[in-house]
Amino acid sequence: MNSSALDPEIRDVFIEIVGRKNCLSEPEGMADYSHDEFSLRDIGRMPELVLKPRSSFQVAAILEVADRERIPVTPRGGATGLCGGCVPAPGGIVLSLERMNRVLEIDVANQMAVVEAGVTLRQFEEAVEEAGFYFPPHPGEESAMIGGMIATNAGGSRAVKYGVLRNYIRGLEIVTPQGDILDLGGKLIKNSTGYSLLHLMIGSEGTLAIVTKAVIQFLAKPALTRSLVIPFDDLDAAIETVPLLLRNILPIALEFVPRDVIMISADRLRKSWPCSLGETHLMIILDAAGEDEMDRLSQSAAAIALDHGALDIFIADTPKKQADVLDIRSKIYEAIKQDTIEILDVCVPRGQIAAHVKRVRAIAAKYGLWLPTFGHAGDGNVHTHIMKARQENGRIVPVPESEWRGAFDKIREEIYEDGRSRGGVISGEHGIGLVKKKYLSRSLSPEHIGLMRGIKRVFDPNGILNPGKIFD
Numbered sequence: 386m387n388s389s390a391l392d393p394e395i396r397d398v399f400i401e402i403v404g405r406k407n408c409l410s411e412p413e414g415m416a417d418y419s420h421d422e423f424s425l426r427d428i429g430r431m432p433e434l435v436l437k438p439r440s441s442f443q444v445a446a447i448l449e450v451a452d453r454e455r456i457p458v459t460p461r462g463g464a465t466g467l468c469g470g471c472v473p474a475p476g477g478i479v480l481s482l483e484r485m486n487r488v489l490e491i492d493v494a495n496q497m498a499v500v501e502a503g504v505t506l507r508q509f510e511e512a513v514e515e516a517g518f519y520f521p522p523h524p525g526e527e528s529a530m531i532g533g534m535i536a537t538n539a540g541g542s543r544a545v546k547y548g549v550l551r552n553y554i555r556g557l558e559i560v561t562p563q564g565d566i567l568d569l570g571g572k573l574i575k576n577s578t579g580y581s582l583l584h585l586m587i588g589s590e591g592t593l594a595i596v597t598k599a600v601i602q603f604l605a606k607p608a609l610t611r612s613l614v615i616p617f618d619d620l621d622a623a624i625e626t627v628p629l630l631l632r633n634i635l636p637i638a639l640e641f642v643p644r645d646v647i648m649i650s651a652d653r654l655r656k657s658w659p660c661s662l663g664e665t666h667l668m669i670i671l672d673a674a675g676e677d678e679m680d681r682l683s684q685s686a687a688a689i690a691l692d693h694g695a696l697d698i699f700i701a702d703t704p705k706k707q708a709d710v711l712d713i714r715s716k717i718y719e720a721i722k723q724d725t726i727e728i729l730d731v732c733v734p735r736g737q738i739a740a741h742v743k744r745v746r747a748i749a750a751k752y753g754l755w756l757p758t759f760g761h762a763g764d765g766n767v768h769t770h771i772m773k774a775r776q777e778n779g780r781i782v783p784v785p786e787s788e789w790r791g792a793f794d795k796i797r798e799e800i801y802e803d804g805r806s807r808g809g810v811i812s813g814e815h816g817i818g819l820v821k822k823k824y825l826s827r828s829l830s831p832e833h834i835g836l837m838r839g840i841k842r843v844f845d846p847n848g849i850l851n852p853g854k855i856f857d
């Protein structure tokens with residue numbers, strides 16, 4: 386692998402492909418391309434060149450040269466990733482898809498869109514909504530791009546009813562490291578034609594090929610939505626109610642949040658959360674075709690919750706109240722980001738959430754750090770935040786680096802081990818990237834990782850594409 390300085394002649398070849406103004410080589414311009422949203426900037430690395438192609442042909446031309454010259458290429462979308470996936474670990478080229486940002490088609494008859502990889506989630510949602518439809522997956526940060534969301538198989542809180550990115554991707558255009566442009570799948574609901582390379586691409590974190598276009602399914606818009614906030618005295622009562630709720634209703638989202646954390650987010654946004662009772666809140670978002678169905682679902686949820694220890698039921702039914710509740714929940718990360726070292730995204734069978742969270746609390750007590758934990762109760766995906774702070778009588782007290790540095794890895798180890806022992810995995814939606822690769826064997830057997838290495842060699846024999854990610 387050539388990770389030394391780029392030969393000036395080769396550099397000129399790349400500049401010619403994308404045009405000088407679409408190429409960055411100065412440190413000031415490239416600094417933004419050296420990291421993603423993972424908080425510790427010491428994992429960052431400056432690339433030698435940032436290229437911003439406008440077409441699949443330009444991507445193919447770049448990869449052909451990079452492969453021949455053994456130059457590492459790191460694809461990059463919105464850089465909202467949380468595990469260093471788009472950090473150019475060995476230097477080389479950052480291939481930013483930001484200029485490939487066209488919504489090419491909204492095909493109403495097939496309920497599918499054709500978009501370039503650099504379209505953002507916000508842009509995509511707007512295009513789909515403008516056509517009167519609905520795209521359910523919603524990873525919290527709307528500047529994420531379609532290519533990055535596909536590469537991480539992004540999820541979000543609506544997965545409990547509507548699934549994750551994988552469930553919506555029907556076709557892909559990819560560019561292989563050798564510079565071949567391939568179409569996988571298409572505007573098809575069913576496809577049993579050979580190995581599904583399409584699904585192999587989803588979640589491959591830019592290590593096998595570059596995604597340049599996608600065919601994405603969208604759905605009819607639900608007629609009505611309503612949010613319920615249900616406080617409980619303790620976590621156990623809240624979590625134990627989840628399987629009972631799911632036996633009777635299938636909500637869009639079913640989240641658990643500690644009251645203290647949600648209040649920090651509400652205060653920061655100067656918005657009001659509907660209730661201040663209890664310790665743990667369930668947030669349920671329902672959708673329905675009409676008022677009768679909505680009332681039946683809400684009443685059923687309320688009756689089950691009140692039977693199992695809920696302190697009250699709060700309903701947000703106007704668009705404004707619902708938007709506020711969702712905004713406060715979605716922006717928790719922003720509210721505590723300053724003191725966050727890492728957001729974990731362990732996924733356990735949902736019947737194990739309460740036990741897993743209790744173990745996290747014990748680990749927090751053992752190391753004297755605040756580990757606020759909340760997440761997608763409906764699908765088992767638990768977000769523990771490892772903080773450089775502790776809580777003292779409700780106050781957040783920063784902890785010096787000399788104290789948290791030593792504890793950080795041990796905390797991760799213990800949480801991952803607990804997740805594994807409960808049949809869980811180390812990542813439910815963020816991916817492995819750079820940060821979690823040393824823990825991959827906690828979730829996958831050596832044989833499984835061996836097959837993955839073999840697949841990587843088939844696609845990328847010279848190892849130029851996003852080297853150092855997922856595994857070494």
Ligand SMILES: Cc1cc2nc3c(=O)[nH]c(=O)nc-3n(C[C@H](O)[C@H](O)[C@H](O)COP(=O)(O)OP(=O)(O)OC[C@H]3O[C@@H](n4cnc5c(N)ncnc54)[C@H](O)[C@@H]3O)c2cc1C
Nearest residue numbers: 462463464465466470524525530532533534536540591596
């Ligand atoms: C506040 C906040 C909330 C979040 N909430 C959620 C959530 O609820 N659910 C969730 O799943 N995630 C969440 N995330 C994480 C992040 O938004 C997702 O991982 C998202 O899918 C990353 O998309 P991106 O375009 O930013 O990708 P990047 O960060 O740019 O890249 C991610 C990975 O994809 C690869 N990649 C990017 N583009 C391409 C391409 N065109 N072809 C091949 N590989 C490519 C990169 O090399 C890298 O490995 C959140 C992040 C933040 C900051």
